[in-house]
């Protein structure tokens with residue numbers, strides 16, 4: 670399914686471009702949580718992170734810290750969040766993989782986070798980690 674980010678990649682709708690290479694495109698978020706809020710997307714059209722190819726993932730990983738440094742320099746912010754939502758329940762609105770770089774200048778702006786931490790039971794944790802290792806094998 671085509672998304673608004675395909676239209677940006679195709680030049681059909683405008684954006685404030687920040688960076689482009691063969692695999693990656695970055696532009697300013699139209700609804701910034703703080704000044705400098707930037708979106709980094711693969712050119713590969715996939716909705717969720719786990720669907721990305723190794724090449725597209727590596728290309729994003731290579732450039733993300735460099736983009737974060739530019740956002741820090743220009744926003745003057747030492748603190749920032751990288752946010753990457755997958756699925757509507759997880760607050761994804763545009764179904765094309767994207768990483769947000771969101772400067773956190775103060776409590777009032779930037780990303781607000783609710784963090785309802787539980788506690789990890791030792792036995793359940795051991796079983797869960799084993800299941801995950803099995804899933805990776």
Ligand code: AMP
Pocket residue numbers: 673684697698699700701708753754760761762763764
């Ligand atoms: P998410 O909730 O992670 O899917 O975030 C989607 C983001 O895309 C939001 O922060 C929007 O403000 C942003 N967005 C949607 N349309 C555009 C657009 N045309 N140009 C720039 N950013 C956009």
